[in-house]
Amino acid sequence: xPSAEPSPSVPRPVAVELVALTKRYAQGQAAVDSINLRIASxxxxxxxxxxxxxxxxxxxxxxxxxxxxxxxVLLEDRNITDLPAAARGTAMMFQSFxxxxxLSALDNVAFSLKMKGVATAERRAKAxxxxxxxxxxxxxxxxxxxxxxxxxxxxxxARALITQPKVLLLDExxxxxxxxxxxxxxxxxxxxxxxxxxxxxxxxxxQEEAMALADTMVVMNxxxxxxxGSPHEVYNRPATExxxxxxxxxxxxxxxxxxxAVRNDHMRIATEGEGIxxxxxxxxxxxxxxxxxxxxANGAGRTGVSLMLPEAAFTDRPYTLGENVRLSWAAPHxxxxxx
Numbered sequence: 001x002p003s004a005e006p007s008p009s010v011p012r013p014v015a016v017e018l019v020a021l022t023k024r025y026a027q028g029q030a031a032v033d034s035i036n037l038r039i040a041s042x043x044x045x046x047x048x049x050x051x052x053x054x055x056x057x058x059x060x061x062x063x064x065x066x067x068x069x070x071x072x073v074l075l076e077d078r079n080i081t082d083l084p085a086a087a088r089g090t091a092m093m094f095q096s097f098x099x100x101x102x103l104s105a106l107d108n109v110a111f112s113l114k115m116k117g118v119a120t121a122e123r124r125a126k127a128x129x130x131x132x133x134x135x136x137x138x139x140x141x142x143x144x145x146x147x148x149x150x151x152x153x154x155x156x157x158a159r160a161l162i163t164q165p166k167v168l169l170l171d172e173x174x175x176x177x178x179x180x181x182x183x184x185x186x187x188x189x190x191x192x193x194x195x196x197x198x199x200x201x202x203x204x205x206x207q208e209e210a211m212a213l214a215d216t217m218v219v220m221n222x223x224x225x226x227x228x229g230s231p232h233e234v235y236n237r238p239a240t241e242x243x244x245x246x247x248x249x250x251x252x253x254x255x256x257x258x259x260x261a262v263r264n265d266h267m268r269i270a271t272e273g274e275g276i277x278x279x280x281x282x283x284x285x286x287x288x289x290x291x292x293x294x295x296x297a298n299g300a301g302r303t304g305v306s307l308m309l310p311e312a313a314f315t316d317r318p319y320t321l322g323e324n325v326r327l328s329w330a331a332p333h334x335x336x337x338x339x
């Protein structure tokens with residue numbers, strides 16, 4: 001069973017466990033196909049994969065917003081599969097933030113307590129305290145339309161936290177933000193998660209976002225889990241060709257014993273007679289490095305590969321379109337992929 005727990009030397013209790021979790025639609029198609037997963041308490045777990053891989057469906061089944069076809073969802077060893085969303089001990093942050101436009105930030109945060117019949121003074125005090133914790137106390141009376149995207153996200157986080165969930169579920173929470181703000185907000189999410197000590201389960205299609213945030217990455221494809229591990233493990237030792245290509249930065253090559261992955265920053269221009277023949281097809285300047293695209297020999301055929309050169313190295317020895325070169329790599333940098 002894939003596990004999102006830390007190493008055995010630092011054991012943690014399991015916050016969420018998925019047991020043979022399955023979602024099938026009326027046509028019989030499996031959006032999520034009997035997955036097993038254990039997520040450690042207090043960890044930041046990212047469900048990562050392309051559109052349609054089943055990651056958001058998995059999150060919605062944990063939240064209780066999607067019915068389970070078969071299998072179980074356990075929260076701290078309690079089976080919550082058939083419980084309504086409000087009784088599960090989870091809270092959800094949506095991509096759109098889903099704030100009430102006619103309510104102030106304070107009243108948005110306090111709304112769930114109002115629905116539970118909590119007295120006005122008590123719920124407003126708790127809402128104000130949470131807004132202060134996310135640096136929004138001074139804007140408590142502003143309506144969502146008067147707030148920036150980052151400020152709305154902070155309000156949405158405070159609203160999710162006011163129910164004191166055991167697990168916070170985040171569905172593409174940064175995708176609506178511009179690139180600069182996205183980088184700023186992912187740093188804040190990571191800081192909040194560490195300060196609160198909560199388990200965060202975060203769905204994203206962004207490899208960069210998942211690697212920046214996660215203790216554990218769960219990479220999904222076609223409703224299945226392809227690999228579970230730390231960002232370092234997944235990036236440096238992709239289990240399959242899909243993982244290597246999806247994570248990016250890898251070249252997949254054929255060898256007599258099977259496919260291998262070689263990171264593009266581990267490829268090098270070889271001396272005459274070494275390596276494999278290739279032709280430069282693209283030169284992209286990226287600031288601190290130059291990315292070369294090449295058409296390379298690959299077994300009996302040819303394939304596109306990329307090579308990352310430091311800017312200084314390219315300045316000393318520039319390469320031009322159509323230039324023939326040879327490529328090589330050190331044997332320890334070649335990682336065998338599962339068939």
